[in-house]
Amino acid sequence: MSLLRVSNIKTYFYLDGLELxxxxxxxxxxxxxxxxAVIGESGSGKSVLVLSIMKLVDYPGKIIEGEAIxxxxxxxxxLMMKEKQMQKIRGNEIAMIYQDPMSTLNPLIPVGxxxxxxxxxxKRGKKQEIKVRAMQLMTEVGIPDAEKRYYDLPKQFSxxxxxxxxxxxxxxxxxxxxxxxEPTTALDVTIQAEILDLLKxxxxxxxxxxxxxxxxxxxxEDMAHDVCVMYCGKIMEKAPKEELFSHPMNPYTIGLxxxxxxxxxxxxxxxxxEGYVPHPSDFPKGCRFSNRCPYAVGKCYEEVPDLVExxxxxxxxxxxxxxxxxxIKK
Ligand SMILES: Nc1ncnc2c1ncn2[C@@H]1O[C@H](COP(=O)(O)OP(=O)(O)OP(=O)(O)O)[C@@H](O)[C@H]1O
Numbered sequence: 001m002s003l004l005r006v007s008n009i010k011t012y013f014y015l016d017g018l019e020l021x022x023x024x025x026x027x028x029x030x031x032x033x034x035x036x037a038v039i040g041e042s043g044s045g046k047s048v049l050v051l052s053i054m055k056l057v058d059y060p061g062k063i064i065e066g067e068a069i070x071x072x073x074x075x076x077x078x079l080m081m082k083e084k085q086m087q088k089i090r091g092n093e094i095a096m097i098y099q100d101p102m103s104t105l106n107p108l109i110p111v112g113x114x115x116x117x118x119x120x121x122x123k124r125g126k127k128q129e130i131k132v133r134a135m136q137l138m139t140e141v142g143i144p145d146a147e148k149r150y151y152d153l154p155k156q157f158s159x160x161x162x163x164x165x166x167x168x169x170x171x172x173x174x175x176x177x178x179x180x181x182e183p184t185t186a187l188d189v190t191i192q193a194e195i196l197d198l199l200k201x202x203x204x205x206x207x208x209x210x211x212x213x214x215x216x217x218x219x220x221e222d223m224a225h226d227v228c229v230m231y232c233g234k235i236m237e238k239a240p241k242e243e244l245f246s247h248p249m250n251p252y253t254i255g256l257x258x259x260x261x262x263x264x265x266x267x268x269x270x271x272x273x274e275g276y277v278p279h280p281s282d283f284p285k286g287c288r289f290s291n292r293c294p295y296a297v298g299k300c301y302e303e304v305p306d307l308v309e310x311x312x313x314x315x316x317x318x319x320x321x322x323x324x325x326x327x328i329k330k
Contacts, residue, residue, distance in 0.1 A: 001031070001032060001072065002029040002030065002031055002032075002072075003030050003031065003032045003070070003071060003176060003177060003209050004029065004030040004053070004068060004069070004070050004071075004177060004209070005029045005030075005067070005068070005069040006026065006027055006028050006029070006030075006053065006066070006067070006068045006069075007027045007066060007067045007068075007069075008025050008026070008027055008065055008066045008067070009023055009025070009026045009027070009049065009052055009053075009063065009065070009066030009067075009068065009079075010023060010024055010025055010026075010063070010064045010065040010066055011023040011048050011049070011051075011052045011057055011061055011062065011063045011064070012024075012061070012062060012064055013060050013061045013062075013280070014060045014061075014062065015060050018281050020279075020280035020281055021233050021280055021283070022045050022048040022061065022233050022280055023045045023048050023049045023052060023233050024045075024232075024233035024234050025065075025234065026045075026049055026066075026228075026230075026233075026234070026235055027235070027307075028226075028228050028235070028238060030177065030209050030211060031209065031225075031226070032176075032207070032209055033203065033207050033208065033209060034209055034210075034225040034226060035203065035209070035210040035211075035212055035223050035224050035225050035226070036209075036210070036211050036212070036224065036225070036226045036227070036228065037212045037213075037214060037219070037220040037223060037224035037226070037227045037228070037241075038050075038211065038212070038213045038214075038227075038228045038230055039214055039215065039216075039217060039220050039227060039228070039229050039230065039256065040215065040229060040230035040231055041215055041231070041273075041276075041277050042215060042277065043277040043279070044230045044231050044232060044233070044277060045230055045232070045233040045234075046181070046182075046213040046214075046230055047181055047182075047213065048061065048233075049213075049230070050096070050179045050181055050211060050213060052066075052068075052079075053068050053078060053094075053179070053211075054078075054086075054090060054094065054096060054179070055078060055079065055081070055083075055086050063079060066079060067079060070089070070093075070094070070177075071176075075089070075093075091118065091121060091170075091172075091173060091175070092173045092175065093173075093175050093176050093177065094175055094176070094177040094178075094179065095169075095170035095171065095173070095175040095177070095178055095179070096170065096178075096179040096180075096181065097163070097166045097167055097170045097178070097179070097180050097181070097183050098166070098181050098182070098183070099181060099182040099183065099185045099186050100186055101154070101159070101162035101163050101165065101166040102154065102162065104166055104169075105154040105162060105165065105166065106154075107153065107154055107155060108153070109153070110150065110151045110152060110153060111138075111149070111150070111152060111153070111154060111157065111165045112131070112134050112135065112138065112146075112149075112150030112151060114165070114169060115134040115137055115138065115165070115168050115169050115172060116130050116131060116134045118169040118170075118172040118173070119133060119134060119172050119173070133172075134150070134168075134172075135147060135150060137168040137171070137172055138150065138165070138168055140168070140171075140202075141164040141165070141167050141168045141171075141198060141202075142164055142194075142198060143161060143164055143165070143168075158191075159186060159187055159191065160187055160191035160194060160195060163183060163184070163187065163191075163195050164195070164198065167183075167195075167198065167199070167202070171202055171206065171208075174206055175208065176207075176208060176209060177208065177209045177210070177211065178199070178202075178203075178208050178209070178210045178211075179210075179211045179213075180199065180210060180211070180212045180213065181213045182213055182214055182215070183195060183199070183212070184196060184214075184216075184219065185214070185215070185216070192219075193222075196219065196222055196223055199212075199223070200223065210223075212224065217256055217257060217259075217260050218260065218261075220241065221241070221245065224241045225240065225241060226238075226239070226240050226241065227239060227240075227241050227244045229244075229250065229252060229253045229256070231252050231277070231288060231289055232277060232278065232280070232283055232288035232289070233280065233288075234288060234307075234317065235307055235315070235317065236250045236252045236253065236289065236307075236316070236317045236318075237249060237250040237252070237253045237314075237315065237316050237317065238307070238314075238315040239313060239314040239315065240313060240314075243311075243313070243314050244314075245257070247311075247314070249310060249314070249316045249318065249321045250289075250316050250317060250318050250321065251289065251293045251294065251295050251296075251318060251320075251327060252273075252289045252292075252293070254327075255271075255273040255292075255294075256273070258271045259271050259272060259273065273292060274292055275291065275292040278291070284301070285301065285302065286299070286300050286301045286302045286303050286304060287300045287301075287303075287304060287305055287317070287318070287319070288304070294329045294330055295320060295327040295328065295329060295330065296330070297319075297320070297325075299319050300319055300320075303319075305317050305318055305319045305322065306322075308321075308322050310322070
């Protein structure tokens with residue numbers, strides 16, 4: 001059953017008299033105990049999308065349309081909830097971890113106390129019990145010597161260990177959904193792998209669903225069950241992971257996969273997608289990828305293609321794919 005069904009979310013920013021569509025008509029479903037990866041270059045709208053689901057978009061941003069139905073009709077539409085209701089959901093049922101643990105951890109408070117705090121906010125309990133649980137959580141996320149390290153400050157931990165502490169805080173109340181926004185981007189590769197393994201272990205143990213934002217297809221390959229490829233606020237392609245990697249169809253996805261080490265045509269050096277993600281004030285008129293797309297034809301520059309189901313469960317936004325026209329580089 002779908003745990004979260006997001007339909008047609010639009011989150012726009014209003015700046016200098018401009019309307020900037022950071023997330024533009026995004027829909028997806030998150031299934032129970034599965035990981036949905038949202039992949040795209042920096043600026044494609046991944047963070048604004050998950051902040052929208054958590055109702056944490058601040059002025060000058062505004063969610064102008066959409067639904068995020070959590071737990072079928074049991075809990076209802078997150079986007080319609082009052083702030084008080086959302087406070088009960090955040091942390092308790094849907095928790096979030098970020099790229100930079102230091103943005104969440106208080107540098108002046110021992111980490112054990114901060115985990116206790118996460119437990120106190122949502123679950124009442126005896127002081128000693130909460131302390132024991134906080135230590136258990138430290139051990140669960142792989143912090144050795146929890147009893148001793150409990151009193152250490154965040155600065156006494158490495159980046160990877162700080163991320164483990166953040167994860168301990170996030171899973172403290174056994175959330176049903178964990179949103180991980182670029183959780184390993186700031187870490188070096190070996191530590192990255194350890195954190196991803198930890199997330200997989202916790203998913204198995206706690207039956208969590210995960211939304212994982214990343215710009216790294218290697219991380220997607222390792223972690224995801226389902227994938228949404230995002231570009232300029234829109235989903236360009238959506239499919240189960242194996243299908244996406246074996247039959248990528250949208251030129252943007254093909255470009256991203258070509259850039260992965262060990263893939264693509266050029267073996268001597270890594271491929272790149274020419275150009276950069278445009279700012280929302282400067283999106284091209286037709287398909288948002290048209291000005292970087294090596295296959296674009298006339299219509300691509302004029303009209304925005306729809307996201308169309310090409311094969312079962314495999315959705316693609318591209319006129320050429322939709323019309324069965326072979327992709328031939330210009
Ligand atoms: N507070 C804000 N005010 C104005 N524009 C914003 C704000 N936050 C985000 N945006 C814009 O929304 C768009 C999407 O940004 P977002 O941070 O979601 O991208 P992203 O894919 O998560 O990239 P990154 O990984 O770099 O965070 C960008 O064009 C960004 O400039």
